Amino acid sequence: MTGDEREPSEADSDHGFPPGFFDRADLTSDERFYRPDRFVTHIDDGAIAAVGALYDELDVTGDVLDLMSSWISHFPNTPERLVVLGMNESELAANPQASSWVVHDLNERPVLPFADATFDHVVCCVSVDYLTRPIEVFREVARVLRPGGAFVLTFSNRCFPTKAIRAWLANDEPGRVEIVRQYFLRAGGFEAPVAQRRTPMASGGDPLYAVWARRGPA
Numbered sequence: 762m763t764g765d766e767r768e769p770s771e772a773d774s775d776h777g778f779p780p781g782f783f784d785r786a787d788l789t790s791d792e793r794f795y796r797p798d799r800f801v802t803h804i805d806d807g808a809i810a811a812v813g814a815l816y817d818e819l820d821v822t823g824d825v826l827d828l829m830s831s832w833i834s835h836f837p838n839t840p841e842r843l844v845v846l847g848m849n850e851s852e853l854a855a856n857p858q859a860s861s862w863v864v865h866d867l868n869e870r871p872v873l874p875f876a877d878a879t880f881d882h883v884v885c886c887v888s889v890d891y892l893t894r895p896i897e898v899f900r901e902v903a904r905v906l907r908p909g910g911a912f913v914l915t916f917s918n919r920c921f922p923t924k925a926i927r928a929w930l931a932n933d934e935p936g937r938v939e940i941v942r943q944y945f946l947r948a949g950g951f952e953a954p955v956a957q958r959r960t961p962m963a964s965g966g967d968p969l970y971a972v973w974a975r976r977g978p979a
C-alpha cells in the first residue's frame with residue numbers, strides 16, 4: 762500500500778486510510794457516468810472463466826447478491842436466487858442469470874436495501890476499485906450475509922481510471938490485493954480474508970485476483 766499505515770480509528774471518517782486515498786479524478790455523479798449502456802466484458806475469457814471457477818470452488822449457491830453488477834454475472838451454474846445491484850438499469854435488466862435487480866449508488870448511499878441475513882453469499886467482480894466508502898459497504902455486506910457466507914471480490918488490472926480511487930491507481934497488483942484485504946480487516950464482522958491470484962502468471966491474458974472472507978458468527 763502507498764501512504765502511511767495508521768491504525769484504523771472510529772473517529773476518522775476515512776477509517777485510518779491516508780488523506781486523498783479515496784479521491785477520484787471524475788467528480789461528476791456515478792449516475793451520469795454509468796447512464797450510457799455498456800454491453801461489454803471488462804476482462805478476457807480466461808479471467809471470466811477464473812471468476813466462475815472460484816464461485817464453483819467456494820460453492821457460491823443459494824441466495825446470492827452480485828454487487829456492482831451489469832448484464833453478466835459469470836456464474837457457470839446460476840444460483841437459486843441471484844439479486845444484481847448496479848448503476849445501469851438496462852444492463853441489469855438484461856442479466857440472464859438475475860432473478861431481480863436494483864439500481865443503487867453505493868457511493869451516494871452505502872446502506873444496502875436488504876434485511877439482515879438475506880443472502881448466503883455476496884460477490885463483486887472487477888468493481889471494488891470504484892468504491893469511495895468501502896468500509897461502510899463491507900459492514901453492510903456483513904449485515905446482509907448469513908453467518909458462514911462468503912463475500913468474494915475479484916479484480917484484474919483494468920479499470921475506468923477517472924472513476925477508480927486514487928490509491929488503486931497508485932498501487933501495483935499486490936498493493937491492490939492488500940487494499941481489499943484491509944477493507945475486510947477494518948470493516949470487521951468477517952473471518953480472516955484469503956487472497957489469491959487465480960490465473961497463471963504465464964498465461965498472457967488478463968490477470969485475475971480474488972480476495973474473500975466468510976461472515977463471522979452472528
Ligand SMILES: C[S@@+](CC[C@H](N)C(=O)[O-])C[C@H]1O[C@@H](n2cnc3c(N)ncnc32)[C@H](O)[C@@H]1O
Pocket residue numbers: 791795802803828829830831833834846847848849865866867868869885886887888891
Ligand atoms: C467494470 S463494471 C463491472 C460490471 C460487472 N460486475 C462485470 O463483472 O462485468 C463496473 C460496475 O460497477 C457498477 N458501479 C460503479 N459505481 C457504482 C456505484 N457507485 N454503486 C453501485 N454500482 C456501481 C457499475 O454499474 C458497473 O456495472
